[in-house]
Amino acid sequence: MAGEKQDNVWPLPAFYFKVEIGSLGEIAFKEVSGLDAEAQIIEYRHGNSPQFSTIKMPGIKKYSNIQLKKGVFAKDNKLFDWFNTIKLNTIQREAVTISLLDEEGNPTMVWKLANAWPTKVTGVSLKSDGNEVAVEQLDMAHEGLVIENA
Template sequence: MADDGSKQSTTVWPLPKFYFQVKWDSQVMSFQEVSGLDVQSEEIKYRHGDSPEFAVIKMPGMKKYGNVTMKKGVFKSDNKFWDWFNQIKMNTIKRVPVTISLLDEAGKPTMVWTLANAWPTKITGTDLKSEGNEVAIETIEIVHEGLTIANS
């Protein structure tokens, strides 16, 4: 009798990355690609003057979050990126939570990344080619003030 895989542990195979959902505030949006979910700790270098070691000590410093880039197809009368970007005034912009969920086969979240106080810093419209045969893609780059990860 062939093994149908039902007895395999859930830790045998890594999760595929192609089934995901993005929410801006409470609005669900479709994207082709999401990248830049990263955080790093900046290093602090220090050496006191009477240290017998001729090297610096490295200590963890402040956290630094990368910008998140999202790409999606261009649809007729869909200006959500531009509408949000055009709300930027002198040091004022509507900041929203952005939730990115990696989904399982049933469409339930398995890993959830939440961006705090996100706002757009850059929009790139599609390139245009008279001989092109691709879908028109636009890109938005989002800055945020923190990234949390939750597993379901």
């Protein structure tokens, strides 16, 4: 009822977060997506199975690429500079921390990416008849995802 003390736990809002990329430091992004992990399925059937069917077992873990979107600011080329460090098969890999924050700015949930590196930087879309903010996108590959709850 209205006015009663509520002991319910509410879901966390997803709009207050911060992103730290290794040596690049903290960068303000407007959107983060792709925090996915999955285990590939291995189907196996042994020779004397009474059912003529397979059993399913977990295989190799696989992580999606992360997409980060941010507004473009004058004289801010951090993302392009990082992307341009790619030379043949060498790249500057970074640890990435994505933190969902509470109302005081304390981390409540943290995603840590291991050995992240940029796979794609998408520049802004320019339209003479539009009035949107200039936004660029960074796609990153990584080799592991750890989730921590504070």
